[in-house]
Amino acid sequence: MPSNAGTTRLVIVESPAKAKTISGYLGPGYVVEASFGHVRDLPRNAADVPAKYKGEPWARLGVDVDNGFHALYVVSPDRKQQISKLVKLAKEVDEIFLATDEDREGEAIAWHLVETLKPKVPVKRMVFHEITKPAIQAAVANPREIDRDLVDAQEARRILDRLYGYEVSPVLWKKVMPKLSAGRVQSVATRIVVERERQRMAFRTAEYWDILATLAVAKPGEGPRTFNATLVALNGDRIATGKDFEPTTGRVRAGAGVVHLDEGGARGLAARLADQPFTVTRVEEKPYRRRPYAPFITSTLQQEAARKLRFSSQQTMRTAQRLYENGYITYMRTDSVNLSETAIAAARRQIVELYGERSVPPEPRRYTGKVKNAQEAHEAIRPAGDNFRTPGEVAKELSAEEYKLYELIWRRTIASQMTDAVGSSVSVRIRAVSSAQEEADFGATGKTITDPGFLRAYVESSDDENAEAEDAERRLPTLVKDQPLTADELAAQGHHTQPPARYTEASLVKALEELGIGRPSTYASIMQTIQDRGYVVKRGQAMIPSFLAFAVIGLMERHYPRLIDYDFTASMENELDEIAGGDHAAVDFLTSFYFGSTNGTGDQAIAHAGGLKKLVTENLSEIDARSVNSIPLFTDDEGREVVVRVGRYGPYLQRALPGSVPGPGSGSASASGEGEGEEGGSQGDRAPIPEGLAPDELTPEKVHELFLGGGGERKLGDDPSTGEPILLKSGRFGPYVASGERKSSLLRSQSPDSLTLEQALQLLRLPRLIGVAPDGTEVFANNGRYGPYVKRGDEFRSLDSEDKMFTVTLDEALALLAAPKTRQRRAAAPPLREMGNDPLTEKPLVIKDGRFGPYVTDGEFNASLRRGQTPEELTLEQASEMLAEKRAKGPAPKKKAAPAKKTTAAKKTAAKKTTAAAKKTTAAKATTAAKATAAKKAPAKKAAPKKATSTPKE
Secondary structure (H helix, E strand, C coil): CCCCCCCCEEEEECCHHHHHHHHCCCCCCEEEEECCCCCEECCCCHHHCCHHHCCCCCCCCCEECCCCCEECCEECHHHHHHHHHHHHHHCCCCEEEECCCCCHHHHHHHHHHHHHHCCCCCEEECCCCECCHHHHHHHHHCCECCCHHHHHHHHHHHHHHHHHHHHHHHHHHHHCCCCCCCCCCHHHHHHHHHHHHHHHHHCCCCEEEEEEEEEEECCCCCCCCEEEEEEEEECCEEECCHHHECCCCCCECCCCCEECCCHHHHHHHHHHHCCCCEEEEEEEEEEEEECCCCCECHHHHHHHHHHHHCCCHHHHHHHHHHHHHCCCEECCCCCCCCCCHHHHHHHHHHHHHHHCHHHCCCCCCCCCCCCCCCCCCCCCECECCCCCCCHHHHHHHCCHHHHHHHHHHHHHHHHCCCCCEEEEEEEEEEEEECCCCCEEEEEEEEEEEEECHHHHCCCCCCCCCCCCCCCCCECCCCCCCCCEEEEEEEEEEEEECCCCCCCEHHHHHHHHHHHCCCCCCCHHHHHHHHHHCCCEEEECCEEEECHHHHHHHHHHHHHCHHHHCHHHHHHHHHHHHHHHCCCCCHHHHHHHHHHCCCCCCCCHHHHHCCHHHHHHHHCHHHCCHHHHCEEEEEECCCCCEEEEEEECCEEEEEECCCCCCCCCCCCCCCHHHCCCCCCCCCCCEEEECCCCCCHHHCCHHHHHHHHHCCCCCEEEEECCCCCCEEEEEEECCEEEEEECCEEEECCCCCCCCCCCHHHHHHHHCCCEEEEECCCCCEEEEEEECCEEEEEECCEEEECCCCCHHHHCCHHHHHHHHHCCCCCCCCCCCCCCEEEEECCCCCCEEEEEEECCEEEEECCCCEEECCCCCCCCCCCHHHHHHHHHHHHHHCCCCCCCCCCCCCCHHHHHHHHHHHHHHHHHHHHHHHHHHHHHHHHHHCCCCCCCCCCCCCCCCC
16 A cells, blocks of 8 residues: 655554554555563563662562552663664654554553653554455554553553562462462463362272173165164163262262162173064154354464464464464454454355355344443454465465464365355163063164265364264164164173363363353463473373462462462453443552552452452561461371471372371471471371372372382392391382482383392492402492492403493503593584564574484574473564563673682792791681680570562563
8 A cells, every 4th residue: 555655654563463464555654663562561670770760669660559550661672772773763654553462461562662762653553354455454544542541451451461470479489389370361271180180080980880782783775784872771770870870989879860870780780681672662763953053262272272283372373473463363362252344255255165155044133242341333253354365275385283273274264155065963771671571771872964064074072082973973773663673783791980181271271161261362371381380291182280280279268268279360360351332440459459449449358358469568577377287198007197298399198107297287387398308397107209109199009109119119128248138119210229228229221120139239239349459449330420440549441231340350450451442523413493584673583303302593692492492483573582582681700710729929928928827827726716615505596587688570
């Protein structure tokens, strides 16, 4: 779109990719530049606080809570270079268009840009939901002002999260472990995962049986000759299924009125039914109809991408961001299922072209969202443009990841405007009378689809991998009432009840959405944050809480239950939505939440408790850290309580000795068991918990194994030379053997489970004296940090195997030691991935594999990949931001060089001074001894407590 003659306009977007795409749609006279996301934020630490504010009591918060919650914003260090560029450009143009995203975050970025650039020319806000030429031209032609209500809502959310994080996180440092963080939404998400794991830990499995009959019709007509039917009732009483059992006891629910068949009962009944006639007693046929699914919103896109493509939430959103910025899909952060009239028309045209006119309903379909406070003015996620491009048309332009997600979005959009899937469903009951006159009823269901409709384009997946797909058919023979059947086979089959499934990212996003917690722009970051903080780990698709999460959530539930209450958190989201709509003032909301004023709109339960500030400070002394960091498991057969302790070096098991109980609340009140010592402390056995073991896997059998065989203390036998017991133990650095004062770690090739007494004796004899060299020095064999070796004096040589430590002879050792040291320089490993040039510095970025894992580097600065990030998934923008943060901190301080050795003359001078000083020292010793005697008699002064220096995390 050509600019007015002589007019130059600066268009500012968030990312370089977006800038590149948009610049192609605008004519001469437009300069399109990226801000690289947010340009200002609250200070991250004390170093970010400007000098004139450092003395202010609120500076650490970055929010002046006593003066209208005024926020202190600072330009991010990694954005200063880009801001300078934008300031320069702003002085050279006639107009500025702020083309950031159309949500609250984008609106806030636009406002921050105005506040930072302070332009002297007119500033306009342009918004669009897709990056296509018509959409961009329409946005330029119809600009608007910055929406201050949206800005206020985003600012209120940011301040709210800062207050929550900076006030609650220090409580976790003091009572659980340093450097932990609490978050308004992340803590609630963690609680959901922990509660599911508690259900799994309390679950008790139950066994139940039924009979699967393979039945045949005498004269087959339409359909198959045989079909399967399952025993559903006996003598009129229903056969028990999984839903009839209590999950915490494994017993049949009281009043269920069902027949619980065990293996013997099922096999006996099957035998008594053999050779007996079967008769159809009921046939019910109903029409089957299934409407298409609504187009994607952010949450459903993440869920389906997880189910079908195995994408993480972050991976889905990164890929969708690229598709959006390059003009393939509409904006991907939305909670609206609406489609524009243009999009509906495009979908219907394409359906006719691909599937025929019968696949298009007479009237367009319109959907109503179920998400609270959905912004219905926005559109659902769909292919961009007025004419959708098929996956085949864009295949060569997209990466494999982008293609898969685009196809998913395209299929879902097309299917949403297609006809219903129709067919019929059949339910059949069959009866047989056993030789003992027992009436056994069997049931079978079938489904046939006569017109698949939208199922031709798209079939939704389920979180239950065993669930039947929507387009699956189960065909039965044509059956009528009183029709005789014969049993080809009667098989008794056993089942076990299953604990509730763990959350996946998909099902957790769904749970948050149903609770009204979080918003489209936050789901992916919530998933990532709870993993980065160590509260949740992923095993395949399953999300497993750590014991650290159990301790944190336990503390919050006991002492700050309102802060992780589902309804409370959802109500805060509603409050923020009302601020965005201009219905409430942000200051009133923040005042009520933080100080407890009941005049505002904030939550009254928090308000009456005196607000967040009072809540976290007054209750601090009541929190027993030892109790918080103890997770009870069960009481064993000997009456000893078994608990998990969350310690400084990780979780471990503790079991009371006879007559003592290590339960919650006993002992020291220091965080993480401080005061106990890692090897001593309160009475009881200890055993480490292997890394990767899920909480629900700590069954009594597994705990017994850990204490006695898999890492706890175990006696291997007695040392024949000393008579002392030889014990296998597990310590902070792994398993080791001990006897008296002697200790030795196990070799890499040895397993605690299979270690013998003879092997333990060998280990305890290390270092092994091989013999004496001709010059009189002793030669030893031992195991070290870099493996087995032989040693004479200061000379070392490596052995090629651990076994050689026990068999190498003196001659072999001397030959090794006589040979020159050979050091082979290892060739530099190739980079894991080449990423292209940094958008900020133009330096090439590569990902390498380092000693502590993969890291990204520009040749000068290195940044380790964060937990959960993979070299394949890291984007160029993320890598650039990570290195910019490192660059802002400056190079690591160099180690001071060791002082040069003194010259001979200097040594002589020093020797004279030393002699003189020695005389003074002798006299001083008597005085010091006298003072020490007096000090013993005087009461000791308590050391002043150290001040906390950490910055709270949000």
